[in-house]
Amino acid sequence: MKISSRLCLSLSWALGLLISGCGPTDEAPAPLAAEPGFATELAFPGQQGKVVRGTVALPGGEQELSYERFGDTAVLEGDILVRAQDHGTRSAKGAIKLWTDYRWADSFIPYVIDPDVPNPQRVLDAIAHWQARTPVRFAARTAQTDYVRFTRGSGCAAHLGRIGGEQLVVMGDGCSTGNTIHEIGHAVGLFHQQSRYDRDSALTVHWGNIQPGEEFNFQTYVETGDHGFDVGPYDTGSIMQYDPYAFSRNGLPTLTLTNGVVFSTQRTALSATDIADVNAMYAERVRLRPAAAGTRCLDVQNGIVANGNPVWSYACSPSTAQVWYMMPNGEVRTGLDTNYCLSVNTGEPLLGASVVIAPCDGSLRQRWTRPPVGEELRTSLDVTLCLDLHNSSTASGAQVKLWTCTGNNAQKWQRFVRLRSSVHWNRCLDVWNDTAANGTATMSFDCNDEVGQQWYFASNGEVRSGVNPAFCLDVRNGNTAEGTRVQIYTCNDSFAQHWQFFPEIGMMVSNVAVDRCLDVSNASSEPGAATQIWDCNFGLAQRWMKL
Numbered sequence: 251m252k253i254s255s256r257l258c259l260s261l262s263w264a265l266g267l268l269i270s271g272c273g274p275t276d277e278a279p280a281p282l283a284a285e286p287g288f289a290t291e292l293a294f295p296g297q298q299g300k301v302v303r304g305t306v307a308l309p310g311g312e313q314e315l316s317y318e319r320f321g322d323t324a325v326l327e328g329d330i331l332v333r334a335q336d337h338g339t340r341s342a343k344g345a346i347k348l349w350t351d352y353r354w355a356d357s358f359i360p361y362v363i364d365p366d367v368p369n370p371q372r373v374l375d376a377i378a379h380w381q382a383r384t385p386v387r388f389a390a391r392t393a394q395t396d397y398v399r400f401t402r403g404s405g406c407a408a409h410l411g412r413i414g415g416e417q418l419v420v421m422g423d424g425c426s427t428g429n430t431i432h433e434i435g436h437a438v439g440l441f442h443q444q445s446r447y448d449r450d451s452a453l454t455v456h457w458g459n460i461q462p463g464e465e466f467n468f469q470t471y472v473e474t475g476d477h478g479f480d481v482g483p484y485d486t487g488s489i490m491q492y493d494p495y496a497f498s499r500n501g502l503p504t505l506t507l508t509n510g511v512v513f514s515t516q517r518t519a520l521s522a523t524d525i526a527d528v529n530a531m532y533a534e535r536v537r538l539r540p541a542a543a544g545t546r547c548l549d550v551q552n553g554i555v556a557n558g559n560p561v562w563s564y565a566c567s568p569s570t571a572q573v574w575y576m577m578p579n580g581e582v583r584t585g586l587d588t589n590y591c592l593s594v595n596t597g598e599p600l601l602g603a604s605v606v607i608a609p610c611d612g613s614l615r616q617r618w619t620r621p622p623v624g625e626e627l628r629t630s631l632d633v634t635l636c637l638d639l640h641n642s643s644t645a646s647g648a649q650v651k652l653w654t655c656t657g658n659n660a661q662k663w664q665r666f667v668r669l670r671s672s673v674h675w676n677r678c679l680d681v682w683n684d685t686a687a688n689g690t691a692t693m694s695f696d697c698n699d700e701v702g703q704q705w706y707f708a709s710n711g712e713v714r715s716g717v718n719p720a721f722c723l724d725v726r727n728g729n730t731a732e733g734t735r736v737q738i739y740t741c742n743d744s745f746a747q748h749w750q751f752f753p754e755i756g757m758m759v760s761n762v763a764v765d766r767c768l769d770v771s772n773a774s775s776e777p778g779a780a781t782q783i784w785d786c787n788f789g790l791a792q793r794w795m796k797l
Contacts, residue, residue, distance in 0.1 A: 290496040291329040291429055293407035293420060294320050301463045316466035327442055327467045328496070329407040329433065331418060352411030353439060357532045357578040360391035361398040367421050373400050376430035383520050384528045385577050386438055398437050408433040410441070428517025432489050435524065439531055443484070443491040443523075444505065447472050447790065448675065452484035452508065459504045464497040468504070472790070479756060479795050480675040481530045485523035486513045534576040534665070535585075535797055537704055537716070539566065541625070541662035542642035544719040547572040548650065548663065550607055555587045558595065558606050563639050563648040566716065568699035576665070580617035580630060581610060591616040594652060599632030603652040625662040626655055636661040666704040666716050670697060672756065672793035674775040678703045679768075679794070681738055686718035688739050689726075694770045694779045697797075711748035711761065712741055722747040725783055730763040733771075736781040756793040759786060767792045 299318030317332060318325045324332040361377075363370050377388045391397045396414055403420035406429045419433045444453065447470055455468050485491070486507075494503040494512050503512050520528075529535070538548040540563060549564035553571040566572065573585025574592070582592035584607050593608040594615040610616060617630035618637070627637040629652060638653035642660040655661060669679040671694050680695035681702035697703065704716025705723070713723040715738050724739035728746035741747060748761035749768070758768035760783050769784035773791035786792065 290493040291406040291425075291432055293323065293325045293329050293331065293403070293405045295405045295422070295424075298461070298463065299325060301466070303466075325407065326410075327445070329405070330436055330441075331407050331409045331420070352413070353531055354386070354396075354412045357385045357387055359386060359388050359398055359437065360394040360396070361388055361400065362391050363400045364402060367400055367402050368423050370400075372425070372427040372430055373421070375427045376434055379427075379431055379519065380434055380438075383525055384438075385532045385579075386528065387579075406430075406433055408436040410436050411439040412437075426517060428489065428519075431520065432517060435490055435520075438528060440490050440524065440527055441471075443486070443488040444468065445471055446480045446484060447672070448480055448484055450508075452486070453505050454508050454510070456502065456504050456506065459498050459500055459502045461497045461499040467497060479530075479672055479793065481670075481795075481797070482523045482526045482675055485521055487516060487521045488523050489517060489520055490524060491515050529575070530795065530797055532578060533583075534667075536574050536576055536665040536667055537566065537572050538574055538627075538663040539666055539706070539716075539719070540639040540642075540660060541664055542639055542659035543644040543648070544664075546639075546644065546646065546648070548574065550584055550586055553586060555584070555590055555607070557608050560595075560604055560606050561592065561650050563643065563646070563650060565646045566701055566704070568701075570699070573699070579612075580619055581612075582616075582618055582627070583610065592618065594629055594631060597631075599629065599635055599652070601635070601653060605637060605650050605652065624657060625664055626657065627661075627663050628655060637663060664706045664714075664719075666706045667796040668697060668699075668703050669705055669758075669794045670797045671770055672790040672795070673770050673773055673779075677770075677775060677777070677779075678797075679705065679781065681715055681717050684717050686715070686721050686738070688721075688737075690721075690738050692723065692736050692738065692781045694774070694781060695777050707749075707751060710743060711750065712743065713747075713749050713758075714741065723749065725760055725762050725766075728762055730766060730783075732766075732782075732784050734783050736768060736783065751794075751796075753796070755788065756795050757786065757788070758792075758794055768794065 299320040301316055302319050303316045326332055363373055380386055381388060396412055397416060398419055399416050400419045400421055403422055405422045406425040407420040409417040419437055449470050457465060492505060493515050494505045496504055498504050506512050540546060543563060545566055546563040547566040549562055550571040551560045551562055553569060570585045575583040575588060577583060584590050589610055590607040591610040593606055595604040595606045597615045614630040618627045619630060619633060620627060629635050634655055635652045636655040638651055639660040640649040640651055671677040676697050677694040678697040680693050682691045682693060684700060684702040701716040706714040706719060708714055715721045720741055721738040722741040724737050725746040726735045726737055728744065745761045750759045760766045765786050766783040767786040769782050770791040771780040771782050773789060
């Protein structure tokens, strides 16, 4: 068992919403008040389509998949529109859609609103809600090939993720602003909450109360053979959660809490869990370490959120002052308050200019670029100037400034991330007791922000430990046998320490053999479960996400 205590991280996002990672709870988070509108979004309210079931090709192999057909329109789970060619590529379900091809480039979604859509203000209000709380940005389409069209229909529905070309968000006359927020969630890449792998730990499905033929709408992604990923604890307050009476045949609930209590749903706002899901897809959560001082991290001085407060290099710790969010638009936001960005203090491209945090304003002084090869952070004020550790100092409290880009280690900011396992939303790859020694075991343990759960993916395939970057994730003795334990060991650039991470499916493949993946032993969700290599099989025990 790990000696160090388990931590709770809270991230304050725009408008004061909290993302809480304090661990599993017996009760679902309290939902917000519901807004009038459809309690469960349906593409064709009051109608039941023809249920079609067939064999389709999925990344894990062929699976049977059920959906409803209304004329030429195929629908999953009531309101997810599916094009015929999508049936064989549906590859993720649950909290978020994993396949990166389905995400919107630069978190940007062009859109058009058909002129016959009644009350277009509900669309604009829903878009404003998304922009105020997430990294996703929207703008009226000009000439973009991929875009969302808000169009009039009988119910509320949307395609899932970016599918390429024109895709729809269908707006029935009765769809509220909250329903629109929900449907935009699908377009962004969110699935329904009750599709999660751990759904049955929070809810009971009353199968006898479900309309005949609609049972498939209540399957989890494991039951359908898909590859999803749960982010955060189960949340009945999610705007993506089904109503307790969804698809009821007799007026009785189809979903309750496990204690039998009927819960409330809401269509008012994205919940903290919804925002965490979107951040996991579109914002990279990192700790930045200068290569010149591998046990030091970019830190907000004294953890104070104030305009002009300097950043410095300080001993790496679990502090939220060392958490940064790399935004698609080039902003680097502090985990202390994501309304504050890493900023050039003077706003001028001057040698030696200090670097601070300041309220995010979208200006060039808060935009940073990273070259295709290298780890520098270049200011958009002048891309020949880089974020620089003064004199390559290894001391805590060393100054960080702008300086001419040279590519030296004082300007290489290595991104350390956590690797969260799919066996449980609160299990991360961990070094036992944060011990930097040859042969120290790795395991799946309660997620926290200690150095034992920080990992750096080097360009040569090594995965370096935050305990000490001189130690790498290692297959014991380079053995290729199934069940060989994974540990940390002094980095030596061997095949036993080379890994390939495939973010589209979340798998870590070892270079000791072409068919060996990083695996949680016995797919155990218990803290302290051993990690090993095993034959790659697309199972939950082998799926990881950088968070």
